[in-house]
Amino acid sequence: MITKILPKSLIGQISLIMLLGVLLILSVTLQFFSDDRQRALNYVSSDSTLDRVSSLITILNSTPIALHDEILSASQGRGFRLSLDSRAAVTEPGSAELSEKLSTLLLISDVKDIRIVAANINLPDRKREPKYVHDKKRLDRKLKDRFKSKLSGSILLSEDHWLNFRSAIDEDVSRVPVQTIFWVVLFTLLILMTMAWIIKRALKPIETLAIVAKKVGTERDFKTIPEEGPSEVIPAITAFNQMQTSLSDFIDDRSKMLAAISHDLRTPITSLRLRLEFIEPGEDQSRMLETVHQMEKMLKATLDFAKDDAHKEAKQELEVVSLLTTICDDYRDRGVNINLTSDDKLIFRLWPVAFRRVVENIINNSLAYGKDCAGDVHISVDVNLYNENLIVVISDTGEGIDESLFDEVIKPFVRLDKARDTEDSSVGLGLAISHGIIQAHAGRMVFKNQPAGGFSVEITLPKN
């Protein structure tokens, strides 16, 4: 369940973890920061409020009562409300600490009752003001209500004369400003992007490794990867490079050994062939000529298989129809019944010699084993492009091959039983060579027995 939601890539996973971590740290920090700020603001604002209240009381005490209302309205200000009432707005005793503070500030000491609370208390004559304690949402919306009371108090000046005050600080000042949030988000994004870039860079060698490994597999293109990147990845690169070296050495050794064998074998065969020219023509001579010819063909097939030519040849833009026409014309000239179905032109990038060998091997296979009941061979070659893939189908009208043997026949040196009886020089490499070449092209070779009889080989080569 969770694994489905989690991103698959390492970058995604690390980014997610980082994002959650950064958000957590930031929100905790912001909370601390804002609490701290709040406390400082409260402190400053309560001190100044008490100062104001004390000086006001001093003034009120020294002026006639008739002037009190005027003085009060002049003393009010932003977030600071005052009123003179017959009863106290603050009914509870209030904070002793704050009351103490005010008393010490007051020069006159005949104040009978001081009640100060750090809370929101409605002043009695402000009835139209919303009860923001219960109705916070509306309060937030209204500008005139954005001042939130932080300190309220009632001071008894004389009998039935209460000075009620209520001071507030700007709510917006106490909140975390939008700008701060913007910067925090920006920094988070910057951190995440930098981190993603660093991870991507660190993963680059692994990507290169995958690309090179694929090339080694398909094209035998051995290329040493530079040993750079994070220290965790370097051992893998080193090991891969070592593996490449030993693999390419192994292939080189094999090729050299085969070249040596071929050189050593071709001399005795040549001399046998020459000696046969000096023997009286007759049954023996022609049989021996046949045997030598067979040996030559077997040697050639083995060398073709071992030489791995497909990997030496350069890929080339090729007009495939001209190649298949040439092959079919050659067979037709030798009396083979072969038909080619194709478009006019078909351009594809491949290895010309190796591809020709594939097609010829499959046709030769049909010639050898694809005889129908009358003993004739009809071969058809069909080529077209499908989804940018080159598809060549070569089919005959013979008896086909048992499906259980499909995997067997592409193995080297495997021949079907009926092939062993013939005097054919086959060594069982034709399809193995073809299969190897097709694989090197990253292509596929699929065998099918036609419902109407006959065996078909379908080659699919991907673009590039």
Place this chain on the structure above:
Amino acid sequence: MPHLLIVDDHREIRELLQRFFIQHNYRVTVAKDGKEMKLRLKDTQIDLIVLDLMLPGEDGLTLCRDLRVSSNIPIVMLTAMGDEMDKIIGLEMGADDYLAKPFNPRELLARIKAVLRRVNTLSTPVSDINQYRFAQWSVDVHKRELTDKEGVMVILSSAEFDLLRVFIEHPQRVLSRDQLLELSKGRDGGVYDRAIDTLISRLRKKLEIDAKHPELIKTIWGGGYQFTCEVTHDN
């Protein structure tokens, strides 16, 4: 009687080849390596060299290239089996023909005859030109490759290629079927028993924009065929 020089490091092969060619009315001198070959060339008038590619000391390719600097003597190269690279390099180094080992002695005989005939009868100097261009095509003679101007390779059979080569070496000339047969055989011997007309029609299908209305290879009534296109070459 043509005089052959056979250069091969295997004594048995040398002796057998010598015996075989003597039987077919050739005079034969043998050499076991490049050093001996040069000695024999000094004191004998040789008509053709059969040169093995793999030799101790200087190899066949080096010898071939060195020989080409000083003489036009025909060379038939014996290469490793079916190795495309050897064949191409051999031709580029100036060999007139090649044959892969192990070979059919009779085929070697036929090739030697063909090379000698080409050198003697036509006495056209073996041209050094490798790259030809005509219409949208370019031809690499050594690699035997035909490509269009986009670099797309078009495959010709060896007989078709030999015929095309005759045409591009004799542009604008009207060539009879006999002349075409004579001029094109030899290289690979591919044209021997194939009708020129069939080859022409196959070539047209591959070269012409519209094979039914050929522009490059025109049929001349009563005369044969004419390669009408202008041919340029790099050299």
